[in-house]
Amino acid sequence: MPKDSGIGASSKRREDIRFLTGAGNYTDDINVYGQAYVHFLRSDVAHGRIVSIDTDAAAAMPGVVRVFTGADFASVGGLPCGWQVTDRFGQPMQEPAHPVLAQGKVRHVGDPIAAVVAESPEQARDAAEAISVEIEELPAVVDMKAALSADAPKVHDDLTSNLCYDWGFVEENKDAVAAAFEKAAHVTTLELVNQRLVANPMEPRVAVGDYSRATDESTLYTTSQNPHVIRLLMGAFVLGIPEHKLRVVAPDVGGGFGTKIFHYAEEAFCTFAARQLARAVKWTSSRSEAFMSDAHGRDHVTKIELALDADNNFTALRTETYANMGAYLSTFAPSVPTWLHGTLMAGNYKTPLIYVNVKAVFTNTVPVDAYRGAGRPEATYQLERVIDKAARELGVDPIALRRQNFITQFPYATPVAVEYDTGDYHATMDKLEEIADLAGFEVRLAESKARGKLRGLGVNCYIEACGIAPSNLVGQLGARAGLYESATVRVNATGSISVMTGSHSHGQGHETAFPQVVADMLGIDESMIDIVHGDTARTPMGMGTYGSRSLAVGGSAMVKATNKIIAKAKKIAAHLLEASEADIELKDGQFSVAGTDKSVAWGDVTLAAYVPHNYPLEDMEPGLEETAFYDPSNFTYPSGAYACEVEVDPDTGRVTVERFAAADDFGNIVNPMIVSGQVHGGLAQGIGQALLEGAVYDENGQLLTGSYMDYAMPRASDLPFYTVDHSCSTPCTHNPLGVKGCGEAGAIGSPPAVVNAVVDALRRQGHDITHIDMPLSPSRVWAAMQGE
Amino acid sequence: MTEIQMTVNGKAVRGTVEGRTLLVNFLREDLRLTGTHVGCDTSQCGACTVHVNGVSVKACTMLAAEADGADVRTIEGMAAADGTLSNLQQAFQDHHGLQCGFCTPGMVMTAAALLKENPKPTEAEVRHYLEGNICRCTGYHNIVKAILAASGQDVSAIAAE
Numbered sequence: 001m002p003k004d005s006g007i008g009a010s011s012k013r014r015e016d017i018r019f020l021t022g023a024g025n026y027t028d029d030i031n032v033y034g035q036a037y038v039h040f041l042r043s044d045v046a047h048g049r050i051v052s053i054d055t056d057a058a059a060a061m062p063g064v065v066r067v068f069t070g071a072d073f074a075s076v077g078g079l080p081c082g083w084q085v086t087d088r089f090g091q092p093m094q095e096p097a098h099p100v101l102a103q104g105k106v107r108h109v110g111d112p113i114a115a116v117v118a119e120s121p122e123q124a125r126d127a128a129e130a131i132s133v134e135i136e137e138l139p140a141v142v143d144m145k146a147a148l149s150a151d152a153p154k155v156h157d158d159l160t161s162n163l164c165y166d167w168g169f170v171e172e173n174k175d176a177v178a179a180a181f182e183k184a185a186h187v188t189t190l191e192l193v194n195q196r197l198v199a200n201p202m203e204p205r206v207a208v209g210d211y212s213r214a215t216d217e218s219t220l221y222t223t224s225q226n227p228h229v230i231r232l233l234m235g236a237f238v239l240g241i242p243e244h245k246l247r248v249v250a251p252d253v254g255g256g257f258g259t260k261i262f263h264y265a266e267e268a269f270c271t272f273a274a275r276q277l278a279r280a281v282k283w284t285s286s287r288s289e290a291f292m293s294d295a296h297g298r299d300h301v302t303k304i305e306l307a308l309d310a311d312n313n314f315t316a317l318r319t320e321t322y323a324n325m326g327a328y329l330s331t332f333a334p335s336v337p338t339w340l341h342g343t344l345m346a347g348n349y350k351t352p353l354i355y356v357n358v359k360a361v362f363t364n365t366v367p368v369d370a371y372r373g374a375g376r377p378e379a380t381y382q383l384e385r386v387i388d389k390a391a392r393e394l395g396v397d398p399i400a401l402r403r404q405n406f407i408t409q410f411p412y413a414t415p416v417a418v419e420y421d422t423g424d425y426h427a428t429m430d431k432l433e434e435i436a437d438l439a440g441f442e443v444r445l446a447e448s449k450a451r452g453k454l455r456g457l458g459v460n461c462y463i464e465a466c467g468i469a470p471s472n473l474v475g476q477l478g479a480r481a482g483l484y485e486s487a488t489v490r491v492n493a494t495g496s497i498s499v500m501t502g503s504h505s506h507g508q509g510h511e512t513a514f515p516q517v518v519a520d521m522l523g524i525d526e527s528m529i530d531i532v533h534g535d536t537a538r539t540p541m542g543m544g545t546y547g548s549r550s551l552a553v554g555g556s557a558m559v560k561a562t563n564k565i566i567a568k569a570k571k572i573a574a575h576l577l578e579a580s581e582a583d584i585e586l587k588d589g590q591f592s593v594a595g596t597d598k599s600v601a602w603g604d605v606t607l608a609a610y611v612p613h614n615y616p617l618e619d620m621e622p623g624l625e626e627t628a629f630y631d632p633s634n635f636t637y638p639s640g641a642y643a644c645e646v647e648v649d650p651d652t653g654r655v656t657v658e659r660f661a662a663a664d665d666f667g668n669i670v671n672p673m674i675v676s677g678q679v680h681g682g683l684a685q686g687i688g689q690a691l692l693e694g695a696v697y698d699e700n701g702q703l704l705t706g707s708y709m710d711y712a713m714p715r716a717s718d719l720p721f722y723t724v725d726h727s728c729s730t731p732c733t734h735n736p737l738g739v740k741g742c743g744e745a746g747a748i749g750s751p752p753a754v755v756n757a758v759v760d761a762l763r764r765q766g767h768d769i770t771h772i773d774m775p776l777s778p779s780r781v782w783a784a785m786q787g788e
Numbered sequence: 789m790t791e792i793q794m795t796v797n798g799k800a801v802r803g804t805v806e807g808r809t810l811l812v813n814f815l816r817e818d819l820r821l822t823g824t825h826v827g828c829d830t831s832q833c834g835a836c837t838v839h840v841n842g843v844s845v846k847a848c849t850m851l852a853a854e855a856d857g858a859d860v861r862t863i864e865g866m867a868a869a870d871g872t873l874s875n876l877q878q879a880f881q882d883h884h885g886l887q888c889g890f891c892t893p894g895m896v897m898t899a900a901a902l903l904k905e906n907p908k909p910t911e912a913e914v915r916h917y918l919e920g921n922i923c924r925c926t927g928y929h930n931i932v933k934a935i936l937a938a939s940g941q942d943v944s945a946i947a948a949e
Contacts, residue, residue, distance in 0.1 A: 012881055012882065012884075013881065013884065015889065016880065016881040016886060016889075017873075017881070018889075019886055019888075019889025019892050020863075020866075020867075020873060020877040020880055020881060020886070020889075020892060020896065021823070021863065021864065021866070021867050021871075021873070021877070022821065022822070022823015022824070022862065022863035022864040022893050023823065023864075024822075024823070024889050024890075026822075026825070026890065028816075028822075028825075028826070029816075029822035122806070122808070199924075200924055201888070201890075201924055202825075202827045202833060202835060202888070202890040202891045202922065202923065202924050202925075203825070203827065203888065203890040204826075204827065252888075252889065253888065254825075254827075254888045254889065254890025254891075255887075255888040255890060255924050255925055257924070284826075286829045287827065287828035287829045287830070287833075288829050288830075506888055507887035507888030507889070507925045508887070509887070673884045674884065676884075677884050677887055677925075677926060677930060680926055680927035680928075680929040680930065681887065681924070681925045681926055681927045682927075683927055684924075684926075684927030684928065685924070685927075707828070707829065707830045708828050708830050708832040708833060708922070709830050709832070713832075713833075713922050713924075715915075715918065715919050715921075715922060715928075716914070716915040716916075716918040716919070716921075716923075716928040716931065716932060717912075717915040717916050717918070717919055719915075719927060719928055719929075721911075721929055721932070721933075721946055722927065722929055746927075
């Protein structure tokens with residue numbers, strides 16, 4: 001019987017009301033009285049030395065308030081990197097400066113050179129066209145391997161090369177892994193590209209910086225997934241504004257997918273300019289601007305090798321990856337190909353020996369950083385594609401080969417540092433076989449064939465590490481931040497509750513799901529509870545939302561704080577009921593003395609807390625408000641099995657996804673409807689990566705995919721209905737809710753399913769194809785069929 | 789500068805705009821109806837969809853001056869005066885057809901136009917009609933389901949949760 005409220009209920013979302021009626025409050029909807037507008041002049045060459053910038057004509061144009069260049073930021077800090085990776089020789093990564101406005105050089109198309117602040121956006125844009133910039137163009141480096149050659153142009157002149165770091169993991173196991181490959185009965189090798197993507201949340205970035213001379217306080221409204229992180233990074237490392245004088249507000253945010261985590265130049269600019277001009281300064285990105293200034297995702301080139309013994313057990317795995325950092329280090333960029341990727345290379349399997357090498361490379365392209373899955377899609381893609389290839393080479397069923405190698409004992413300490421707490425991979429595979437009706441594939445294959453189409457089936461597993469993360473652990477790995485979460489539960493006198501959370505919702509439905517948890521714990525109606533999020537002035541310090549961490553870490557903080565509330569409330573109830581605290585039970589919003597019918601309602605207790613007339617003041621302070629910070633002891637490990645069926649048109653190479661089934665284990669579920677929605681969205685992005693998307697640069701560093709004209713976003717007609725299931729559940733063992741996180745799984749697990757399916761379709765037709773790189777566009781698939 | 793006037797959500801309005809002012813900017817900045825969103829600059833994403841004289845139009849691709857004298861409806865005009873959601877809006881909430889909400893006004897306006905033209909569309913017709921509306925959050929599954937449900941068709945066979 002499905003629940004209608006509390007944990008496990010598919011409660012309808014409250015936030016929908018304002019979004020459906022046009023009453024959302026997105027950052028571009030925010031206007032501060034007297035605000036000025038900024039337009040950035042951006043480099044249209046990928047690499048060059050700035051010889052001169054003449055802003056006089058621009059400054060004289062109508063409505064212009066001031067024109068800024070890099071020189072205005074000489075005494076301001078650069079954008080910091082939040083994660084320092086140590087290379088395999090024990091040396092710190094190369095870490096170039098990242099100025100707010102270009103100083104000396106421009107290093108990618110889109111690098112901001114100057115900023116015009118004017119009374120209207122049109123005047124700012126018009127004046128920017130009057131800025132005269134002389135750039136001595138330099139050869140650009142775009143290809144990663146070329147960037148590492150001895151005579152490659154250096155993106156940063158003060159670095160020794162374009163190599164950010166050469167990381168090995170686990171370096172001590174490298175020789176043992178090599179030895180295992182020497183004596184392997186079979187080795188499967190695969191080279192693949194995880195192509196550069198542009199996250200493209202539908203809301204472009206916006207920043208409104210404001211400043212009050214009266215209080216010397218700065219306020220930044222920004223499209224961010226983590227306002228406190230922005231406040232800390234920008235305040236402490238860029239602008240030198242103490243945190244108590246800096247408020248960052250992330251209101252309704254129209255999607256993030258990782259790209260709105262990072263601290264961007266435009267945010268620092270607007271905050272700085274507002275102080276300088278003593279008026280608000282607003283920036284709204286255009287979509288074309290977003291393509292050349294939002295952090296991009298993925299962009300790995302990998303060679304993976306899998307060693308098996310004569311019985312088809314995986315004995316060793318070795319990978320070598322080139323990971324593009326772009327022209328500058330974005331906030332979390334170094335961690336994505338290393339700690340968020342290397343540590344997942346065991347996948348769902350018992351492989352005992354693993355070595356991962358990653359070379360992170362600077363190129364004259366937009367900086368690359370986390371994008372939905374952040375390292376885990378890259379790991380899963382490599383692993384699940386090489387396993388598929390191995391199955392074919394060995395003539396073994398791809399599911400059987402996986403099952404044979406599944407981890408079955410938990411907790412399981414992988415050879416790549418992480419320890420999986422719990423899981424049941426056979427169960428999710430069983431569930432997949434059922435919901436995907438794999439048994440019926442042959443019939444569908446014949447039907448497709450009768451219509452002149454090829455059909456293929458691709459299956460894969462995934463596991464991911466999310467709910468990031470234990471602060472101590474990530475600190476040892478180079479993180480310059482903690483990864484705890486926070487909650488203040490403020491109970492009001494009349495019994496209503498505000499939960500101030502450090503998490504941030506930009507589509508995930510926290511305003512609905514979080515109150516479900518608290519309502520469940522207290523036995524009161526969900527409608528009595530609201531959350532407050534996204535404003536550093538109103539919430540305790542939190543790290544924000546990404547890495548599928550909101551319920552696992554933010555929810556856990558909320559549970560911890562609510563438990564403190566319950567403990568205190570019971571003490572109050574005990575006093576009101578003249579009973580001992582140990583005898584007080586809380587059920588359905590009533591505190592009662594065990595074994596009696598004496599009870600007092602939630603509202604009576606809350607009123608007593610704030611009107612403490614019948615109250616143990618000698619033992620306890622009035623009030624009912626508690627704060628908790630929760631630092632997880634481990635990552636969480638959702639896992640699953642996915643199946644994709646595609647049709648391929650043999651004449652055009654066009655691929656359509658006919659069926660997609662996802663069996664996921666997310667542990668306990670708070671709102672099943674929201675969880676399914678998260679999986680749907682992730683699947684669309686993964687299918688989009690597999691078939692449609694790709695950010696392309698030419699050899700001169702010109703971004704060819706600079707708008708929706710050239711970058712193929714998945715549309716409704718590109719996708720089917722999905723079959724998703726999360727009934728398999730092995731609750732997380734180390735957080736109070738037993739939740740694992742579900743936001744990224746769909747994007748992590750789906751690309752290999754699609755590619756496996758297309759390869760299957762072509763092979764069934766007799767084409768001797770082992771791999772096609774994403775996106776599997778019609779021309780690529782057609783070319784593969786011609787043997788090109 | 790040009791003087792324009794039009795009816796927006798049943799109310800007569802007037803304004804002064806430059807020749808180059810887009811309808812979407814007139815709605816958002818001059819009339820402070822910020823429910824209509826700008827998501828791209830190549831007229832593809834559909835977040836700016838409104839109805840002009842009963843026809844769905846991308847407000848980013850129309851000059852405000854072109855809408856002089858027109859009858860315009862935006863997302864703010866889709867619910868009843870007392871706030872009750874329209875059938876279509878309610879279906880979006882019932883079926884979780886939105887997540888971040890940014891594409892939602894455009895989706896609702898486009899869906900309303902579809903159902904006016906084609907009261908009982910098939911799944912394929914819905915998906916095709918939405919070609920001009922991009923969503924990055926939902927994967928479209930629940931949007932299509934919501935629209936089919938709003939049309940009065942049985943969606944119980946479509947996987948929910």
